[in-house]
Amino acid sequence: MAQYVKKRKIESTRGNIYSDDGSLLSTTLPKYRLGLDPSVYNTNKEAKVLYEKHIDQLAAALSNFYKDKTADEYKEKIDAAKRNKKSYLLLNNRLLDYQEKRKILGFPLFAQAKSANVSGVVFDKINVRYAPFGQMAYRTVGYLKDLREKGKVGIENSFDKELRGKFGEGMFEKMDKNTWRPEPGDEPIQPVAGLDLHSTLDINIQEIVETALLNGMKKFQGRYAVAIVMETSTGKIKALSNIAQNPNSPTGYSETYNFALLESRDPGSVFKIASLMAVIEEKGYPLTKMVNTGNGTFKYYTGTMTDSHPLGTVSMERVVASSSNIGTMKLVQEAFGTNNNEKYYNYLKKFHLIESLDFQLKPSPKPVFPVPAKWDGLQLLWSSVGYSTQYPPLQILSFYNAIANNGYWIQPIIVSKATRGDEVVIDYTASQVRDTKPLCSKETLDKLRTMLEKVVTNGTADNIKGSVYGIAGKTGTAQRSKKGVKGYTKGVYYTTFVGYFPAKQPKYTILVAVDEPKGNSEGTYARQVTAPVFKEISDRIYLRDMKLQQTLRGYLPDSLNKNKLMHLIHPADQNILFSHLGLPKVEENGQWLNFNLEKKAVRNQAISMTPKSVPNVVGMNLRDALFALENKGLKVKANGFGTVTNQSIAAGSPAAKNGLVYIQLH
Template sequence: MAKEKRPNIRGLITRRFYTFFIIILAVFLYLLFSLYKVVVLKGPKFRSEAMATYVKKRKIEATRGNIYSDDGSLLSTTLPKYRLGMDPSVLTGNAKADEFYKQHIDGLAAALANFFKDRTADEYKEKIAAARRSGRTYLLLNNRLLDFQEKKKVLSFPLFKEAKNSNKSGVVFDKINVRYAPFGQMAYRTVGYLKDLRDKGRVGIENSFDKELRGEFGEGMYEKMDNNTWRPEPGDEPKLPVAGVDLHSTLDINIQEIVESALLNGMKKFKGNYAVAIVMEVSTGKIKALSNIAANPLSPTGYSETYNYALLEARDPGSVFKLPSIMAVLEEKNYPLTKMVNTGDGKFRLYNGVMSDSHPLGTISLEQVIESSSNVGTMKLVQEAFGTTNNEKFYNYLKKYHLIESLDFQLKPSRKPVFPVPSKWDGLQLLWSSVGYSTQYTPLQILAFYNAIANNGYWIQPIIVSKATRGDEVVTDYMATQMRDSKPLCSPETLKKLQIMLEGVVTKGTANNIKGSVYGIAGKTGTAQRTVTGAKGYRKGNYYTTFAGYFPVKNPKYSIIIAVDEPKGNSEGTYARQVTAPVFKEIADRIYLRDMKLQQTLRGYLPDSLNKNKLSSTLHPADQNILFSHLGLPKVEENGQWLNFNLEKKTVRNQAITMTPKTVPNVVGMNLRDALFALENKGLKVRANGFGTVTNQSIPAGTAAAKNSLVFIQLH
């Protein structure tokens, strides 16, 4: 038997070793090549992508400019808010940091849970611990924005307060600028609003002057910390932003408060779809107040301001348009006010159209045509003056009166009047438009015309922002570019006739229910039938009511328009006489009472009409000089104190009010402006409800004033 050959064990092991070595070497060389490709060949690309993802050049927002009222009160400003985060990495890496973290983390988690009330203490502790274990350098603790007082409170939390500086505690406050309106909802839609400085839904002054308010962006390198947070890159020298300008509006906060209160009262009574009120200063065209309110079941009052009907909602103006029509007639024919017009049975028939008066008036004078708001009388006068061939001449009169082109008002967008050119007129256009139908106008367009009547015939463009400033420097004077006519709209004779008729509307015409004021009102009612969705033509009983006019009747200072869409009630109880004229008078009465320059100076004594009353009021220090210089009453020494004024049985008692430091002041009896001033100066937050003067405050006067406490005040 042959001898069996034994395997060479050593050779077998050697071969296997070399095979394994070659495989390992091949893998190593492959990995080495891959590393070379990543680091050397593709490294620049990857580094560039990483840089673009986590470090990039970003815009730096400029400080947005403030918006002021005419007396310098802040209507809108930018306040810093803070989002709380932390860098957990500073609490790791050595025994001292670990011990510091263990000692204070329970207290911090409990404080965060108690403050934010969105997680338990254990959840906050685990959130911080997980970020610490993963080596994260930034952790957003909560999305809520903190004000300055809340920021100070957070710094008093355990761990944060024990560390001598933020480099040891890891606390991070990301600053975010937000827009704040000190007067809350007052003039809300006019001033405008934005949720934050990046908001695309801004409106009002905030929108129309966004470029000026926004300023110029800066630019710098920022490192991305999480989805919402970026930090400046150390060592970078950014291009600094240029702050926006401050805008000075023409709005008067006191008149705005009066307007909003009166408009709300009218809407609560007549339940209209929406209501508009605008107050303009006659000689300057400055808008002193502008309010739009519409039904809103979600609002505490049932109404809110979400759309600028004054500029954007155009309607058939109705009888307020008779005045420009009669102005054109008087300019064309120079009729006397005594000219007689036969209105017959109160119906005017032309082709297939019939226009009616509210009731037959028979033969009346031209003056009575406006006083009684006769459709038939107006149409007959226009037909007699312009016939059927002078359509373009009538149109040119309206163009001269600024009733064809856009006002080019500062707030955008705004609507242009809808009035067809004569070449597109049908047989009814001339006469129907003369009484305010087959056309569309916004309330501001109509008011601008009536303001010219009050301003000795001179038309002036309405304006709501007077200037832009940076510090004490006037950057832009908008009054300098405001359009003003160098010639009056009509002759002095025509103007005088129109003023007589407008005064007659109130003393003996369709608005005689608001006569009797000591200062005198002139104006015109307008009750236009409105179209109804889904129905053809106009429907009786559905009205758009207007009252446009001015006061005082001699030397007018203010012009006002009130409009209410589709007031509810019986047909003849929802005319402008019942709906808008009383709102006009309420506004005019209250403006007259607060504007001492409109009133006759009383020489050293009070009239019996006042002496027989018991009067009391809380006065702001700045108002004392005005009050006492015009009423001749005893005066408290000028010491910057608030004042209780009391009058009873011809005896005047003035008592200075001492505001005790660090306590909640008594604001009952103050108006909203003064109450806000007194409370916010104590570091309190204020929420107001209602209009008028304060009747109740949620934190009693004399209570210790805890910073940032919320005070509810009720006005009536």
């Protein structure tokens, strides 16, 4: 057979993607395809003898391993290639891991041969991407090719150039349709490995967010949901989750699209704070500024806007706490009227609400907000309460983060640096945009922050008040715009809660949005749908962040006094509970614990993990389950969110090194 030799690119080793604590989010693992060089059985005397003696046993072993052909079919396939004097035969397309490769080398004929020149075995190495945390942050970390989308998304796509490095080049001989072998004697140009990327994601916060979001979606069955957690002072995205309905997923939901960045919607009432920032900057109104909202109906030109219930004459502070559309519109009308449209627009431009965020993940769309020259008679007032505009959730979150950050706007960031070994090659924080001046005066900011706190303590989100740390934020419930035509669908909503905590010294800014939650109109307001998800996230972050917590002097906060909690915890975590909450401590022996809390009474029961056996991880969160299983030398594939409900290898079974165990979370 004539040789076909061609110059080809040599793939470089792709860089890793890490979380903020150095945990691997994506890495490259070698996989192998099994092939043969049948020509050695014709030319090598030792190989001929081994072939005649062991070919039947080899064919039987291949049939038993791959389960796709009979032993006779495998034997005939190899015999035919040998008769035709082929120098290469691909035995199976299935990708093998290292342990499977070792197992195959123990098959008859291969095991008896002293070298590959005698056995004829050929393993074609193929690099594949592997996500140690499975579906966690799946769409955010991204991929270059997915069977469902056939696209490039996430960090893998947006930073593909940095991750892939530089290809090498060399001469290769074509062995079959998809297989090439380096040409002997060629001196190829060696590839340069890609850079490692260090994301800002915190895997613990990511797990909290995914669990809380799934809980909310199960209750209200929305079309999709978004949750983003940003570190207030740095603009770093600590968690980003998008889930949408998927009947093929075990949970009924999966992450298939990055709604947080790519899906723009009428933001609704969360936009009122931007309008009032402009109004207060322009007019200096006090919180006690009175507004007549009438009977809850406001007709202007051809449009009619309503409030959820009549408020009469109320203060500006109450306008925000009650989320009055009419009160906001009248304040904007008084401040900017019909002659200062462009001034209002310029305020929004200053607030970074007109241009694209130019976020690291691409594409980073620009909000839909027409220039004043194209405004009709309703645009100013309708956009002031979050209608007739289109915003991605991340852009709204960035504005609220500026309020939390003493008025200073920071461009959000999700990758902090690129490294090669210990060397920082690119510091992405150096090019991150940070405003040197606040969006508004301190006086305006203080008023806004007071109003946002009142939303939670005495307003539309008072169902989440009472936390020991304090929450400030704003609800938003927008009627869903119709696709392709003007107008809105009555009874179908896009609900949002965006805010920050702790209210007095913010550390995290969070946005939660749910599209088309099910239920009657009252039950689908942001108050019922997204605010509780926000609080579940903030509560759990607060409980795991010791720097945030107050000294509780040996007693539990009221928010926990009536709770019943059960959890498997790592010994390091029980030390935290002992040190900071004064809960009972088990002797320090490194054992896992079954933690039980009911009506202030705590029972800790030590759990023994038998050496060299598979541990019981049912009831653990993903972090702890990975820790327990991987410390036994096992590989883990996880599906779902929450705590482990099932494991594929029973607890107590022998732990085979590099054995694969599947875990289901719910």
